Amino acid sequence: MRRNGDGGGEGVTSGTPASDGGEAGDRIGRIEWFPVRPRWLFVRVETVQGAVGWGEATLEGHAEAVAGALDAARDRLIGHDPARIEDAWQLLHRLGFYRGGPVLLSAIAGIDQALWDIKARKLGVPLYQLLGGRVRDRIPVYAWIGGDRPADVAEAARQRRAQGFTAVKMNGTEALGWLDGIGGIDSIARRLSEVRETGIDVGVDFHGRVHRPLARTVLRAIEPLGPLFAEEIVLGDNPEVVAQLAGFTSVPLALGERLYSRWDFRPFFERGAIDIAQPDLAHAGGISECRRIAAMAEAYDVALAPHCPVGPIALAACLHLAAATPNFVIQEMSLGIHYNGPSEDLTTLIRNPELFRIAAGGVAVPEGAGLGIEVDEHAVRAMARDPHRWRNPAWRGPDGELREW
Template sequence: MAPGLPVPFSPAVSRRSSTAGCWWSTPAATCARLRGRQSSITHACSNIRTSTCYSAPCPARSEAPIRARASSRRHRSTGSSPVATSGAAVLINAAVATCRQTLQPKNVPSIRSIETFAVPPRWVFVRVEADDGTVGWGEASLEGHAEAVIGAFEAFRDRFIGHDADRIEDIWQTGFRLGFYRGGPVLMSALSGLDQALWDLLGKRLGLPVWQLLGGCVRQKVPVYAWIGGDRPHDVATAARQRQDQGFGAVKMNATADMGWLDSPRSLDASIERLVAVRELGMDVGLDFHGRVHRSMARQLIRAVEPHRPLFVEEPVLSEHLEALAEVTRGSAVPIALGERLYSRWDFKPFLAGGLVDIIQPDLSHAGGISECRRIAAAAECHDVALAPHCPLGPLAFAACVQIAVTSINFAIQEMPIGIHYNFAEADLPTYVRNAEVFRVEQGMIAALDGPGLGVEIDEDRVREAASAGQMRWRNPAWRGPDGAVREW
């Protein structure tokens, strides 16, 4: 038998049979055998990749020495020597120590700095640098609340400067749980941007796209749709034709302008006219009610648009009205989508468990970043619910969405924030990116981003210049009805 290999089990010798006279029953033979096992364990441990191993658990169940039990049943029945068992304990614990030492992480960089940049039109970029010089970027944009999100990063700096940069899940759990007051749009947007940046950093350090770190892609191309407005009418048909020329086969628009608790049927007629104008171009249309339509009107509007087969209806009522959502969508064949104002898997839980939604739309810059949105996508798959991430933001948020899109089997379609009227007057999707060609749309799809990390190369000089100039503080439009009362935007 080759040295260093474990002794094979012999059916001819049972545990209870006498082993007197057998060569493996002597203390010397037992120790020799265990030395071979130690060698095998050490050899196996040395071949384990440890670049992302942190807690380094040893296969052994306990660090405590294995004590010989001279009076044990085994010694009494087999006649084996307690001295041999004691020697085995020494050798096994030596192997455990060697294994544990081998599994310790090597060359894991620490977080050196965390920076935030408020840049036009309404975005917050996050830059994380490790002490080996690797840089990762993320996006923590929360429309209209940039100052609050930037303030949340003070606590993150206190907690995570000096932390192992590769321990992304530990950082996520720490950032989420140790604040005590958890969740909500501000804290979760900050955590989202940090999470994206850490994944980008890890991918760049390893020279791999994030989707590869998530287990590889299930698709090579991502279906996308573009926004065409429709807030307060306008020639949505013209905007849709422009999107067609850009390679899009699907668009999304607001279903209606602001609407009161009880509004004129004329507002419903106007919504149908706009929908029909775009559908006649042969395009698929997602209708965004934007939570601005109240129960009594939402029920009517969903029934009115159903014959024209929209791709989905988004936020038919505000997400906090679960009972209203169930009522207004009951009996309708139109797929219901929502999720941009939900911030964690726990927020999505009642919608999935209650069967209230057909498509979930987590925002990668609001709902915990890549780490959490991957969990949300998996939860949706368990309920046979599709995934269509929300993204009216910047290039980093969009790139993060693509990582989830190509690794989630229940992904359906991705919002692409190019040419959105909120943005393009000051900056657009390619403005702060060196490799804007990755955003090319062909036949309604973009290719998976193959570059390391998130797959986009940020122009850091331009970001710093734009941030130092001082961003105009973007605020949501303030809408009021004919009577002067404030209305949902």
């Protein structure tokens, strides 16, 4: 496997359109990708005339598969006009015959972000200006507390408040069986209550670990505590089940990190199943597709809160979408998340960490050209020489059965 897209100057270009004429007919000349710690996959697109854009195609635990999809995409796009972003998106999505899914849409996401970055940098404007301009002056954000085995979440919440956050998200439960006892559910409510007592708002992520037989009981237990939302209370495999739960509870239901296109979101919108859509800009076709998902959500009076427990390039793309999206409510960011380490946190591979400075529960709208993020290319190339092979843990119950992670 070509780890970082070596030899990206040549490729099959069937379907390549004529240039729009911008920049004297500039063309895509190179596409590279870089698996960097802790679990990210960065994409670099360079044009023949030397314009460079960055994107992020992180699909946690599946970097090698996305790299293969990027290799195929490179064959399509070398020689393509970088200004024709929508044409490139449609080319990659439609002309491979097989469409959709996390691997293909993550590869498209990384390229899509990079092409938007190139276009906005050429024009010398922040990317949100190309999306219609900003509709807000600051962007509310939240951070993670607690890992996959939640403990000491109240102290973690106090630390986040000291950092400037006014909202956090916590894992609601450890591995859970289909009919685990009431003790585990009581502990969910107790931890949530402890965090709420610190005076901070909190969303609860269940990671799809709760199954239908227990979901109503769990929602009833947390409802009096007023969480911001319950995320993936059940898996999104069955929109009807999610819709039934939405009719049962007053807790806002959030979902979307494992939905990858407007077609995936449509049945949830049509059934009134979710209150908050959470597409991930590194999973769901990038800025182009998530912009469409946001507009579709607005038509159903559904809020947007993009999923982003990944890297800085994806977060920068989220901030531009948030700046220009009227139904946006809050942005996840991975600063200090438990997947990261002291030597590989959100700002490790960028030269302008002030982009993500938190104050009064939010960050400023990025004002630099393009995505506004300055990637430390030397550090990225050095780190990618020893690519990560991140995998999520396999959880089993007391009888050896696999459980949702």
